[in-house]
Amino acid sequence: MSTVLAVAVTVYMFxxxxxxxxxxxxxxxxxxxxxxxLTIRTAVRAQQEAVTGESRPxxxxxxxxxxxxxxxxxxxxxxxxxxxxxxxDLDVTYGNAVDVREGVWTVVVPDIxxxxxxxxxxxxxxxxxxxxxxxxxxxxxxxxxxxPRLDGxxxxxxxxxxxxxxxxxxPDRTDHVELGLQLDAPAEQICIVKVSFKDSQLRR
Amino acid sequence: xxxxxxxxxxxxxxxxxxVITMPxxxxxxxxxxxxxxxxxxxxxxxxxxxxxxxxxxxYSNGVWQGxxxxxxxxxxEELGFDVRYVxxxxxERISALEADGAVKLVISNFSITDNxxxxxDMVGPYFTDSQGILTLKTKPIAGRKDLVDKSVCVPLGSxxxxxxxxxxxxxxxxxxxxxxxxxxxxxxxxxxxxxRVILEGFVVHGGDDLTLAQNIRVGSERYGIGIxxxxxxxxxxxxxxxxxxxxxKWDQTLRDALPGVDPKDRKPNSAALDPCEKPxxx
Numbered sequence: 001m002s003t004v005l006a007v008a009v010t011v012y013m014f015x016x017x018x019x020x021x022x023x024x025x026x027x028x029x030x031x032x033x034x035x036x037x038l039t040i041r042t043a044v045r046a047q048q049e050a051v052t053g054e055s056r057p058x059x060x061x062x063x064x065x066x067x068x069x070x071x072x073x074x075x076x077x078x079x080x081x082x083x084x085x086x087x088x089d090l091d092v093t094y095g096n097a098v099d100v101r102e103g104v105w106t107v108v109v110p111d112i113x114x115x116x117x118x119x120x121x122x123x124x125x126x127x128x129x130x131x132x133x134x135x136x137x138x139x140x141x142x143x144x145x146x147x148p149r150l151d152g153x154x155x156x157x158x159x160x161x162x163x164x165x166x167x168x169x170x171p172d173r174t175d176h177v178e179l180g181l182q183l184d185a186p187a188e189q190i191c192i193v194k195v196s197f198k199d200s201q202l203r204r
Numbered sequence: 205x206x207x208x209x210x211x212x213x214x215x216x217x218x219x220x221x222x223v224i225t226m227p228x229x230x231x232x233x234x235x236x237x238x239x240x241x242x243x244x245x246x247x248x249x250x251x252x253x254x255x256x257x258x259x260x261x262x263y264s265n266g267v268w269q270g271x272x273x274x275x276x277x278x279x280x281e282e283l284g285f286d287v288r289y290v291x292x293x294x295x296e297r298i299s300a301l302e303a304d305g306a307v308k309l310v311i312s313n314f315s316i317t318d319n320x321x322x323x324x325d326m327v328g329p330y331f332t333d334s335q336g337i338l339t340l341k342t343k344p345i346a347g348r349k350d351l352v353d354k355s356v357c358v359p360l361g362s363x364x365x366x367x368x369x370x371x372x373x374x375x376x377x378x379x380x381x382x383x384x385x386x387x388x389x390x391x392x393x394x395x396x397x398x399x400r401v402i403l404e405g406f407v408v409h410g411g412d413d414l415t416l417a418q419n420i421r422v423g424s425e426r427y428g429i430g431i432x433x434x435x436x437x438x439x440x441x442x443x444x445x446x447x448x449x450x451x452x453k454w455d456q457t458l459r460d461a462l463p464g465v466d467p468k469d470r471k472p473n474s475a476a477l478d479p480c481e482k483p484x485x486x
Contacts, residue, residue: 131318131319134317134319135317135319135363135367135423136317136318137315137316137317137318137424137426138318139318139321140318140321140478140479140481141316141478141479161479163481163482164479186329186424186426186478187332187424187426188334188424189423189424
């Protein structure tokens with residue numbers, strides 16, 4: 001039974017690489033607590049038996065803790081799964097960095113974990129701008145214009161900056177999200193930067 | 205409680221304490237704490253400046269004068285510190301800020317670039333301009349095509365030096381612009397390239413034999429105050445003052461330092477100075 005359970009949890013974690021860490025953390029915490037409790041109990045019991053020379057069947061307390069440990073190891077992963085499926089923030093990825101310039105829209109498609117069946121939320125992201133020229137003066141002073149395109153319809157543009165968190169509201173029942181990116185740079189210069197995103201999540 | 209029981213209890217307590225404290229210690233950031241700006245800029249403050257740039261930073265008759273000098277002096281009066289100017293060549297500006305205590309600020313026609321922001325922080329802009337070409341009046345240059353294969357003197361380590369890489373010219377770097385002027389007048393180079401307002405300074409201050417090519421404007425230069433890297437508090441502190449300088453003193457300072465130089469397109473918007481960088485994280 002325990003082998004089947006361990007295999008199932010492992011397969012689940014491999015199938016959910018972005019959540020594997022949090023599931024593993026939850027499981028390891030529960031497992032550590034149970035294992036520590038049982039180890040202490042067994043050690044104390046063994047010492048008592050060595051002193052008295054008697055061997056006794058497991059007490060009610062041991063039975064209780066064994067059942068509790070088993071229940072916890074079943075409940076924790078299922079709770080984590082329920083939480084991830086319907087309530088937790090979803091990690092969002094964007095692929096490789098893209099070149100963004102003035103006067104031209106560059107489109108990126110946020111990859112929101114479709115297996116979770118998301119239904120809108122607040123898309124939070126932190127743009128990272130990198131220069132492509134030795135002489136550019138673009139990264140810090142430029143404003144990155146972010147235009148959400150929700151199921152093909154243009155939404156309200158959001159001004160973003162390098163290394164500052166921004167967010168866009170995605171209404172419920174939106175199926176497809178794209179972001180149009182364009183640069184507003186200071187002075188008369190031709191600014192081109194590579195844009196990537198960090199710490200991006202869909203908050204539900 | 206006998207000895208073995210106490211020892212076992214002690215071991216458990218120790219293990220528990222380690223389990224609790226180890227993760228929090230692992231997440232501790234480095235201890236590089238930024239000094240308070242008012243402390244950092246107190247007493248005598250060393251400010252790095254360009255060497256002998258007419259209209260910007262020039263030592264004459266025992267007195268420093270020029271736009272950058274006036275800005276440094278005004279900051280000293282506003283923030284309550286004594287200014288001591290330190291001559292730097294163009295190429296020394298970043299290394300002086302990186303060397304602990306060599307200078308605390310650099311105010312020296314210091315163009316803001318993304319690459320420079322990797323190693324220092326910059327506050328600004330307090331001036332905007334573009335690059336130009338200066339020649340002798342007897343050998344004027346009308347446009348870019350006249351520059352092909354000409355020898356052009358530029359300050360070593362400047363954005364001008366890098367920008368010339370896009371042109372078909374023979375770039376001749378020198379440590380200072382004064383040295384470039386000497387070579388221009390000696391006929392050793394055909395032209396000198398730098399920011400237009402610096403070249404105008406040479407024309408205004410004793411450059412009757414010089415002329416600025418009117419049709420050549422290259423790139424964009426925005427001057428900022430250089431400060432050591434990862435100093436967001438110092439940046440905000442100076443940014444507020446710089447905004448006040450632009451509103452209250454900029455026009456008069458330009459008229460005094462560079463009489464006749466057109467302020468159009470050169471005065472920054474004091475309400476839209478660059479945001480300060482966040483400290484770099486490992």
